[in-house]
Each structure stands twice: as structure tokens, then as C-alpha cells.
Amino acid sequence: MNISPSINLSFNAKIIPCRALDTTLEYAQHDALSGTKEGLQRASELYNNLRAIENDTKSEIFFIDTESVRFHPYLRLDGCIKLLGPISSSGKMIAKSVRNGINKLVNETHLKDQIKDEAKNTDLTKAFMRWL
Numbered sequence: 001m002n003i004s005p006s007i008n009l010s011f012n013a014k015i016i017p018c019r020a021l022d023t024t025l026e027y028a029q030h031d032a033l034s035g036t037k038e039g040l041q042r043a044s045e046l047y048n049n050l051r052a053i054e055n056d057t058k059s060e061i062f063f064i065d066t067e068s069v070r071f072h073p074y075l076r077l078d079g080c081i082k083l084l085g086p087i088s089s090s091g092k093m094i095a096k097s098v099r100n101g102i103n104k105l106v107n108e109t110h111l112k113d114q115i116k117d118e119a120k121n122t123d124l125t126k127a128f129m130r131w132l
Contacts, residue, residue, distance in 0.1 A: 012054055012055055012056065012057060013053050013054055013055075013056040013057075013059040013060060013061060013062050013077065013078075014060065014061050014062070015050065015053060015054060015061075015062045015063075015131055016061055016062065016063035016064075017131065017132075018063065018064050018065075018066070019066075020064045020066040020073075020087075020094055020098050021064050021098065021131065022132055023091045023094050023095050023098070024046070024094070024095040024098040024099055024102075025128040025131055025132055026091075026095070026128075026132075027091070027092065027095035027096075027099075028042070028043045028046050028047070028095075028099070028124075028128050029043070029124075029125060029128050031043040032124035032125045032127075032128075033125050040124070042099065043119070043124045043128075044117075044119035044120075044124065045103060045119075046099050046102060046103070047118065047119040047122065047124060047127055047128065048115055048116065048117055048118055048119050049102050049103055049105075049106040049115065050102065050131065051116070051118050052106050052110050052114055052115045052116070053077060053102075053105075053106060055114075056077070056110070056114075058078075059077050059078040060078055061076075061077075061078065062075070062076070062077045063075075063076055064076075064084075064098060064101075066084065066087055066094070066098075072084070073087045073097075074101075075098070075101045075102060075105050077105060077109060080105065080108070080109050082101050082104055082105040082108070083101075084097045084098065084100075084101045085097045085100060085101070
């Protein structure tokens, strides 16, 4: 009887930090701290989608390029690219554009059952610190 070793390596996507993501996470924390239904919903959706990206075993990296010289600002999850909406110098507009881009990217690349509601049992006022 031959026994062969089984190696089960599970790699997850790495979220590359950048200024645009930091701004988006700061606004998400502000939404969570506001305690409003809309603010908590925006923060929860962003958190769940970032966790879905992070838990993606088929992708290696996720990054946002808002300062591209050659291209329009975009999000990239390995081979999947999502153009961002208009980017202005306003932090709030950057955060809104990046948040919407992340939500659309995840909805287009992941099945609904791959996006777990992890925000339900998480303190969203502190949860975004993991990516800052």
C-alpha cells in the first residue's frame, strides 16, 4: 500500500493598500459610526465584499489604480478589471467611486453564496482597520 502525502495549500487574494482604498475605508468607518441604517448598510456591504475578495482562492491580488498615467482609474482582481466612475479630488467622491466599483466587481465575479454576511457579527467601527 502506497501512501502519498496530501498537501492542501489554500491561498487567498492579497488586498494591496493604497491611498484611494484608505480613503474609502475611512469613510466606511464613518458610515459605521454614524449608526444610520443607510450608513450601516453601506459599511456592511463594503466589508462583506472586501472579505469575499480576501477569501477568493482563485485570485492572487486586488488593487486600485487611481493615478494611472495611461488608463482611466480602475480596480483589478487578477484578470478582471473594473473601470471606476469619475474621480475628483474630493475624498468623499473618491470613496463613493471606489466603494461602488468594489461592489460591482464582486457582484460580477462572485456568486451570491460566495459572499457571506460576515459584517453581521462584526464591530464595523473597528473592522476596517485590518486593511488600513
